Amino acid sequence: MAVLLIAEHNNKELRPFTLNAVTAASQIDNEVHAIVIGQNCTEAAKSLSELPLVKKVIHVEAVHYENFVAENFAPVIVKLADNYSHIVCSANTFGKNLMPRIAAALDTSQISDITKVVSSDTFLRPIYAGNAFATVKSKDAKKCVTIRPTSFDSCESSGGSAPIEKAEACEEFGRTKFIRREEIKSDRPELGTARVVISGGRGMQSGDNFKLITSIADKLNAAIGASRAAVDAGYISNDHQVGQTGKVVVPDLYIAVGISGAIQHLAGMKESKIIVAINKDGEAPIFSVADYGLEADLFEALPQFLEELNKLNTIQK
Amino acid sequence: MSREAMEYDVIIVGGGPSGLTTAIKLKQLDSSLNICLLEKASEIGAHILSGNVFETRALDELLPNWKDLNSPIKTKVKKEKFLFLSKTKSLSWPTWLLPNVQQNHKNYIISLANLCRWLGEQAEALGVEIFPGFPASEILYNEDGSVKGVATQDMGIDKDGNKKDSFEPGIDLIGKVTVFAEGCRGHLGKQLIKKFELDKGKDPQQYGIGFKEIWEIDDKNHEEGLVMHTAGWPLDNNTYGGSFIYHAENKQVFLGYVIGLDYKNPYLSPFDEFQRFKTHPVIRKIIEGGKRISYGARALIEGGFQSLPKMFMPGALLIGCDAGTLNMPKIKGSHTAMKSGIIAAETIFESIKENKDLSIFEDKFNKSWIYEELYRARNVKPSFNWGLIIGIIFTGIDQILFRGKLPFTLKHKHADHETLKPANKMQKIEYPKYDNVITFDKTSSVYLTGTNHTDNQPVHLQLKDPNLPISYTLEKFDEPAVRYCPAGVYEIQKEKDINKFVINSQNCIHCKTCDIKEPSQNINWVTPEGGGGPKYGNM
Amino acid sequence: MKILVAVKRVVDYNVQIRVKEDGSGIITDNVKMSTNPPDDNATEEAVKIKEAGKSKEVVAVTIGEEKAQETVRKALAVGADRGIHVKIDGIIEPLAVAKILQKVVEKEKPDLVFMGKQAIDDDCNQTGQMLSALLNWPQATFASKIEVKDKKLEVTREIDEGLETVEINIPAIVTCDLRLNEPRYASLPNIMKAKKKPIEQLNASDLGVDTSSRIEQIKVEEPPKRKAGIKVSSVAELVQKLKNEAKVI
CATH class of the missing domain: 3.40.50.620 (HUPs)
Incomplete structure (x- = not known):
């Protein structure tokens, strides 16, 4: 059948x-x-x-x-x-x-x-x-x-x-009435459903530095995530937190920047299809789950990343 | 603001072995007594962590038929080993040459958390009212200065101290007698000791930090009932500590390490010593191919007889390791804690029925086996001030030849927060990297503890002087909190070249080490919102 | 108006679950158990409606082994008036739960049934909808706001695209989202009082409901460990790989 x-x-x-x-x-x-x-x-x-x-x-x-x-x-x-x-x-x-x-x-x-x-x-x-x-x-x-x-x-x-x-249609149920739908229009996709997520951790060093992440997110139409450490440090609000106690995300592409990879965080993103890790510390646990790891200073790597993305003539969104 | 008040005959603070024993014994003596027991963990047992090789002596007195009550005391000690470790070698010490106190053939390998859960069921069946998730946050006093009871914590306060929508005020619990049984370094016990000068004329209390991991290991490496201890590597001759490896039921081993908090080098990281210890060939062989399933840490009492404060005061008793009844050379405190609970119950019963003063506790205590045990054990820990080797030789003479009856008492000279040497005088310690197979980092370890604290509540690790960590402790000791905390609560974070002291209080596993070891006693551990902290299973 | 709240006992959300070695399930011995978190929101909402004078009685019901009663006690401690415990051992599927609840509804005749949108153990997200189907009642799932109007409820639902508002006639089922409210703490005196509130015990077998399993659980395993990938030497290489190899940008 x-x-x-x-x-x-x-x-x-x-x-x-x-x-x-x-x-x-x-x-x-x-x-x-x-x-x-x-x-x-x-x-x-x-x-x-x-x-x-x-x-x-x-x-x-x-x-x-x-x-x-x-x-x-x-x-x-x-x-x-x-x-x-x-x-x-x-x-x-x-x-x-x-x-x-x-x-x-x-x-x-x-x-x-x-x-x-x-x-x-x-x-x-x-x-x-x-x-x-x-x-x-x-x-x-x-x-x-x-x-x-x-x-x-x-x-x-x-x-x-x-x-x-x-x-053929069936009869109307009648006791449930639709009133309205408010689609939440955000410039950015929702963390839970985004195809691409880029997250920053403690390595970002300040809330200000998250603009490095924002500009790449704009380019990739990505949602912005964060580790608990970054949230605790006050760099970003806790609705961005990815992890066991935050949101569990399963995007096609997850980019972890300056995130060491505490298990709590990994629990929230390890099902992602492709994981990229950018971290200065080559021993950071995040590399153990990353498909592509880049051992680099994020303050150098992120501007370069944006530059390389700009060079591409097409970007899937 | 006036709070709701509830009256009981007896209020017990803490649902560990001593508190639960007090409750059970009281109900046995007089089932009409109203007893309320508060526990800060989300359930009984969830904050309990211990080795544990259990001596049943006190339980035999409390519940002689415990074997018929489906107790979680099952694995009898079958074999014992004591090893001295060097970096790569091990030397087995013949068991017959071990002092009596370290012989365990009549004892059981248990999970103390499970024992407490079971004691909790026994207590509830007798009618004790147990309230998990309700920390006692404050001591209430009568006008005459005697203890009147405790107040439970307000719930639903935000991080700035404002009431949230969910605010629920604490209540006053008033008892004829209040029993403080919070365990090692209880935050109310600490206040009582100070207020009533319970430690007057006593040596400063001594503490250790104990780590424990539970591993599920390969069948071929598992020997149910085997108890093993080690001394030596990775600690140097001047640092007091050692390990335990207990082969429990279900292919589990309880693997742990205890380090005296009187260590001197601020660069020492107890957590990393423990992780490194597991890489010793003898230990690695046991756990290789296995899986770590639990982690936890807790401060413990090491001061013993010389440091034991007076345990009674007007309106209240201080028992178990809230006072410090652990027998260090025996590496056991559960049976003595329980015994102190039995004595407390007998004292309270007589005090309520016959109007006797709580000071009768002392006489009862001094006439009991617990006193005898602690007295005989008194010289072991201080002798290790002379180093591991002399300590062992002395202990051999003291414990084997004289059975603890040498006609003098060695003193504990310093409190643990006084022992650190300035960082620039000490050698940095390079610890090996974690391999995520045998050794692990702090965050993945804390993850296993199930620790959580409600977001948006006041930080429960209070700094008396918020500037001190950076202006003094970092400068002088390279901020040892970063290393002595077993849960990664404390961090020094550089922001635009300015150092910041960060407290990740959500990670706190309630071990109390910071409250003990901070060189200026600048960190004050207070109770967070109820139910917070670790959720240990069979620790 | 009478509100029935269904609550479930699950492994506490902070506990790191472990899979049994033989693959037969999850280890629950000596593991901290709690009320399923969104069920707490359901109880809270029911109690709030009662406190607003729009409901006369809140009844908490749970289905499960002896200890499942703890969840009803907790609901009683935060304001439910009485409890029902339907005793049954082992794993019961949402369909069977819905059928048992249907019997309880027939007996209690509530105007509303509230429950969490999903249990955090089996993550099924079915029971409320199934109960609505069996009763042929309106359903409002994933509720983040509930307004009681005369014989009607206006419910705001959390959906993927944003928020949706529906109006449903009473009697109805509402499944609750975590965002619906902030559940109150049970105060110590209220826990005391809850001990004296009645809990009616029923046996699932007496209700004449088929609770046999329709789904065979073949095995439970840990999530596959992710294998480490490769290290790239430059940003340019990374972007090339993402574009041409992984094809994600």
Whole structure:
């Protein structure tokens, strides 16, 4: 049986994590169908049909789907569930909110936030904030799975031409009313979801020196992080703290500058795809987890780094 | 501001072996007594750290049927070794030549933290009200100057001393008798000793800092019930200290090091001595291939008989290592702490029922085996002032030939904060780099302790003079706090060529070493918000 | 209005967990346990609503082994009126928890059920949503602000893109974010009083709920240790590697 992927979108475009979720879905079964539920979301359905891994798109429209209310979405999926062995969605706030509602309606024990597909019924998932990993096997006939988007590559986004089928909307739930959404627009991406994070530690020596980091962050469209030592020293506010007691981040690129690498800090970033460490002390523990280590004085290295970045004609953002 | 007050028959400050024993014994003597026990840790046992080879003598008196009560006392000592280490070699000392006090064949290898958890359950079952997460922060006095009780800490104060939304005022706990059982260098005990001059005519108290790591080791290196001690390397002849290696259950070894805080060289780093110690071939062989699972450190009492303060005062008793009942040559303090708790309970019972003065404590104490033990042990520690070799020879004569009955008492001459020599007169010590296999840095070690303190609360390590660390201690002693603190709380940080003394109080594992060793006694350890500090498991 | 708050006993968030050598789970012997942190926020919010005169009773419920009761005691010490402990041993999956809570809801008939958005042990983030589905009630997950209006709640939710506000009709489920409030401390006298508040004991087996496991935990292991990479000799080399080898910039 096929896998049903629930697409996340804003009625116009797919949200980027949908592409990661498609990859995960395709690892469970080749036959990936994707559903887009919304209002005036034809464009999103079209984008979905262009993903080569998607074999069929189901498109459901109704006014009450405009704002992605889980109580309205769940019955649509439940109605279609008979045709599918798996229902998959990304484990961000959209999927976290929605999937358990579907799973309970289907009397299925959900598997949340998987980082690896071991087989069609067995998955790897982090527990205890990533301090341990559990391999779990679902005994349910129908499996509801949410996937950690940063653990899967995004799929190819063009070249496909899956058929788009319309499906009927369900009745409105009625007792939940969407009021408003305030998207927090910041010049900088959120620390928790940024693709690139650049962090400074005690080695920055002062809050002023963080502007060296800011200018590189601007260039790379990166979020700014910090070690607890830098926060304790008052260089930067504690909402930037990465680590066990701060935020746990899993960006594609993590650049640690002047951070020695206390375990608390490592706990917060060691899942990053690529780690770069810039530190004067060649023995600093941070080098033991870094893919690329540069033993250098950060006050020389950072301006050079910016200069080199400026030389590049393209930068992925 | 008036605070809420609650009255009890007895208030006990501290949920370690002595405090819990007092509580249990009191309930055994009279189950109608209302007893309140305060503990600053988030649960009983979470701030307890000890070797521990346990002598059951006091427990046999307290709970004779302890074997039937599912106690965590399981691993009997089966074999003993004592080694002298040089940098690469080791010399095994025949056990029959060890003084009696260092023979352990009737004892058990235990986790004192687990023993305390279990004692806590026994106490609660008897109706003792135990409040973990509530530090006693202040002593309350009656108008006549006698101790009236204690106040618990206000919760929800920000770092500038303002009340947060979550502010919860402390309360006054008033007892007919208050028992202070905070452990070594209790911050209230320290105040009582001063106020009531309990140490008048006594030698200055002596302390050590003890480190402990728990390792899960390879089956082939593990010998459950083996107790091993070492002296010598990496310490020099003039520094008092040694190690313990106890093979406990579940393939664990309790590995530790104790260093006298009367060391002289400000460049000495007790933490690094301990890390370096593990690289000795004999030790490395045991832990290689294993995994370090816990770390912790705590100051301990070494002064013994000569330094033991008077333990009673109007309205209160000072017991266990809050006073200093540890038997140093025996390297044990749990049984004596518990015994002092039993005596305290008997004293309080008579005081409440028969209106006797608390001074009867002293007579009871002097007639008990604890007095005898401490008296006989009294000359060992001071003899090491002559160095390790003479110390050992003297101890042999004193303990084996005379069984501690030599007709004189050696004195402790200096308090530990007085012993440091100026940095420019002493040699720097280069410690090896950590390999992250056998040896580790401080931060990754502290991480294992589970230590945390709520953000945004006043710094609980108070400087009497905030300028002194830079203007004097750095200049004269190269700021030894950076090295003696086992948790990396203190740092000297250069900012634009200006030195700053940084206190990372969140890291504090409540060992009290700074309060003891700071040369000018400039650091005052006070209780942080309740529940803060380490969360030791089976330490 | 009556509020039911669900609380869970988990390994304290400061404790560095250790994986059992045989891969069967996490070591919990002699490990400090606490109430799941966002569950404390749920209790706090319920008590605040009660203190504002908008609720008559706050009932704390926990599901788990004997010692799980401690979490109910703690809720009672910060202002819950009475407690329920549903006894069951071993690991129970969120679906089973939701089914047990459904029975408790049918019995207690609360107007609102609050709980933390996620437990910090299994990190599932399911129970509240599942309970809403089983009861067919509205849900407001990841709440960072709750306003009680007549027969309705206005809830601000923390979502990836920022904040979302929804209005839900009572009865409803709310799962709470850490940002919702700052939980109060339990004062010593209140802990004393909490010891005297009633906790009703129920056995999960008596509730007629299927709690059998649907997920087999094959093994638990430590996160893979990251291998050290290479040292680069210059910034230029670093940028080249990031661009051409790692392809991240």
